[in-house]
Amino acid sequence: MIRYGIVGCGHIAKKHVDAIAAVKGAELTAVCDKDPDRLEPFLQEGVEGYTDLADMLQSDRLDVVNICTPSGLHPALTIQAAEAGKHVVVEKPMALTLEDADRMIEACEKNGVLLTVVHPNRFRPAMKELRRKMEEGAFGKLSHANATVRWNRNQEYYDQAPWRGTRALDGGVLMNQAIHNLDLLLWMMGEVEEVSSYHATRLRNIESEDTSVSVLRFKNGALGVIEAAVTIYPRNLEESLSVFGESGTAVIGGRTANWIKTWNFEGVSEEETEKTVQRIEEDPFGVPGHQCIIQDMTEAVKEGRQPVVSGEDGRRALALVIACQTAAETGKAVKMSDLERKSKKAGDPQ
CATH class of the missing domain: 3.30.360.10 (Dihydrodipicolinate Reductase; domain 2)
Incomplete structure (x- = not known):
């Protein structure tokens, strides 16, 4: 069984719960939210509740972390999970900046874990x-x-x-x-x-x-x-x-x-x-898209291959959004090559 834990028990979490339940070889073992009251609807036999991700990551019954928090929190939580050796399923958008997306991809690669972005x-x-x-x-x-x-x-x-x-x-x-x-x-x-x-x-x-x-x-x-x-x-x-x-x-x-x-x-x-x-x-x-994402991640972990929707795929969609927003804010056309150069410069260690 590939064991999943969900971080963020808001609206989208139920789709992840249902998807995991529908996939053969997948099992929900943990949920995490800062608000203990929000954990209650997701707790069931064999599912443990946590109010701190660090505590959940110490569980030996956890292979994959599904990040279902507000978008701006995705990067830090993804990196935290990757550094704990857990594979990551992250909701869209994977991040709000290209620098954060690159940090997420790098952390997963460095720690030998898989990353998929939910584009169902x-x-x-x-x-x-x-x-x-x-x-x-x-x-x-x-x-x-x-x-x-x-x-x-x-x-x-x-x-x-x-x-x-x-x-x-x-x-x-x-x-x-x-x-x-x-x-x-x-x-x-x-x-x-x-x-x-x-x-x-x-x-x-x-x-x-x-x-x-x-x-x-x-x-x-x-x-x-x-x-x-x-x-x-x-x-x-x-x-x-x-x-x-x-x-x-x-x-x-x-x-x-x-x-x-x-x-x-x-x-x-x-x-x-x-x-x-x-x-x-x-x-x-x-088949529901979230179920397809979980099915693919479960098989990817077992087979040692990359997921169908990779971190790089999530990054490409993010880059297009940022290019549109930058063009609107500056009143000038944005070349994707220029956006990438600026992103690389911003991400380089000083």
Whole structure:
């Protein structure tokens, strides 16, 4: 059995509990939260509760630590777990700065432990089908792609927890809500070369942005548009990823990006297209994404391989968010190569 411990018993922790319970060969043995009252719903036979991570890490019944705390706390807790010799599953975003992400990756490599970042949307049936088409080259030469998140997070949502909407612990709509969609965009389109962006805090009383629009140029020459907002009235409207090429057009959308809305490829008959769309509609959600992440980590630990979603993958999505935010704040286009140089300089020991 691969034994898991969860740090942070807030909203997202239940998804981790359910995922661990559903995976053969995985077992929840510990939970940790500074507030002892928050431990209670997660305690069950064989599961120990801790209010201090250092104490939990001393347990000999622990292989993997799942970090489910506010985003700004991820780096320190990841490094602490890695230095104790524990593998790490960390919620998105893995960090709020590239320097912290690099420290996390370095700590895991140095201590010989695995690191995976929770980007579960890659496991959605429609997204796996889209990725297969990309790998087949079915789009031909790519022209552009759109990543859209039009959601509602009202003021009550932000008022429920003091960390939400802050720059230090939340990071804004791109960092906290849209980063999954950006991970998918990068997974499909490859690396970004340059970013221009605008963002604003239009409707919510928060420190970070609630609305953001960006334009990208990918290294392959294709263009991209990112639209992300938590201001949509009165509820979530859509999440979508659209990819356009010389021989293919695909749009995955819906309130969450789980359904094929458009699926046209050169040489593919209407009958075959309809079969693909129908197959996805019969099971648009598939195996829950968090369960896929835990399944993959469990197998990776047993097999001694890297997880499917690596720390480097999490870092790439983070870098794109930071590039968009930097471009918006400076009013200038940001080259990813310049962002990397600045990050490396900031991370170098003085």
